Amino acid sequence: MSHNSVEKLVKMANQIGDFFGAQKIGAASGMAEHLRKFWAPHMREAISEHVQHGGDGLSPIAIEAIKLLAAEKKGAA
Template sequence: MSSEGSATSEKLVYMANQIGKFFASQGADQAPAAIAEHLRKFWDPRMRAGILAHLESGGADLDPLVRQAVESLRATTAAR
């Protein structure tokens, strides 16, 4: 990561993928929900909006489990 970086998509994607690497050990069935729950509990709304916007624009570089998590986050956000 660049030291001049900010809360850009690149940084959010990196952070989300880091979270995904931990929860990946819980298996494909449980990991997406666990990742989404982590994002809901610890990321402020702007950061969540940022990762959702990144998903809307194609979701480049999101690891598969993380992509699923962000998609489920989008679904619950829309439902609210």
């Protein structure tokens, strides 16, 4: 995925993280559920890879949510 595409995913993830962050409790799990339901697999894979390489630009909630998705994927494998 191109650098611009990853930047767009980071921006989108942070916006979603901001929304779920306002809920305080369960923010990361709520965001992970949203990404699971509404993001295409290639988008989830690209953002997960970005987190594996440091996650530059992502909010803490977004990073936590993406790590939850990665852990679920490993558990299902």
